[in-house]
Amino acid sequence: MISFDFDYLTPTTMQEAAELFQRLDQEGKSPYYYSGGTELITLGRLNMAYSEAVIDLKNIPECHAHGLSGDFLVQGSALSLTAAEVANFFPFLTSVASQVAxxxxRGKITIGGNICAAIFYREAVLPYLLVDSTVIIAGNKGITAKKMSDAFKEKIQLKKGEFLVQLLTERKWLNAPFIHIKRRQQWQTGYPLITIAALQAEDGLRVGLSGLCPFPFRSAAVEAALNKKEFNREEKIREALKAMPSPILDDVEGSKEYRLFALRNLLEEILNWQEGGFKLENT
Amino acid sequence: MKTHNLVLRINGEDRQVTVRSADTLLYTLRGRLGLTGSKPGCLNGDCGACTVNVDGWPMKSCLMLAVEAQGKEITTVEGLHDAPIQKAFVEHFAFQCGYCTPGFIMNCHSLVNNHPGADDKKIKEWLESNICRCTGYAEIEAAVKEVLGKKS
Structure with missing residues (x-):
């Protein structure tokens, strides 16, 4: 049971949502944008999240957009991970999303909720980071569009009162070769040890990681090492490992040393996949 | 206290109930409406004991606010009457202590209805949403397959 009370509000336009947030914030009610809501419900039960006014974004049509439009795939932030999987417009996202929770x-967790989550895995962001999708953000000052590379630095960069509306992905990326590997401590359920996602672009291999550091990331330095033609395989992996950001997680899912051991093997698998003509099954 | 007077469509009936905004569907079903078939387990969306069907799809009722359920068709285990999956669970003895059974049955009921041609991969993917500490899942899988076989 959630021990605190809150107002539950269901705006039907982006402007209404943003205005509600501003007013409720001025009233000191710690407003909270709600989509799938799994994080507020689970953390709220433990008194690790709090709000006196929940603004549910699910009735805003733009947050439910889903389909191809011109050169882009448009995906609303309130789409459930299951909805994205079933439609399968973006197989890379399907692969990553189908391993979340x-x-x-996944019928309740939304794309936007996962990307904006407090829990640090936020794996759904990886495909969007690697293809540098455009992020549509709404707030009091209207609507803005940013590249994911600018909008996501360890976590989504939203100003107070802003919320994620849509993700726009260029069609050319929808069928690019990709691989996604998730390693857990054991079996097929539970939190991940490390998730690695890679995509082959014209300019080389692109790699994103979740579960290695307390934030998901794509690193230009790591990619530069893996794409350096003068390096042999061992040098690529060694330099990529050196280029990893810090800190490396050291927790109940795995020690820092074990994570780096697992990461080395994952990088091997990515290079095997690349050298093998992208033929490996996703695991 | 922020309350709502709702009419929830549950097991084919309109049920009036007053809830706090913060009340989960699980709490509302059990504590306010007397539908105790959905079981509280982890209360954290991990175990699946509280699974119901919402518009025909499985939903962990501990992860849904009651206010979100307005306008949706909710089915709890009390709403199933001799469903094929119930009979199959009995015939295959797909339970021991029984605590997780209502959640498993609601998940499997949705699975066989939405994916009558489900293969082993699909069955495994769906069954991973629920935890049983007594059986080895083999009997549950057999129950699902029997229903799928009858349908195909």
């Missing part, structure tokens, strides 16, 4: 939970 479990099947039933």
């Amino acid at each position: 479990d099947h039933t939970a």
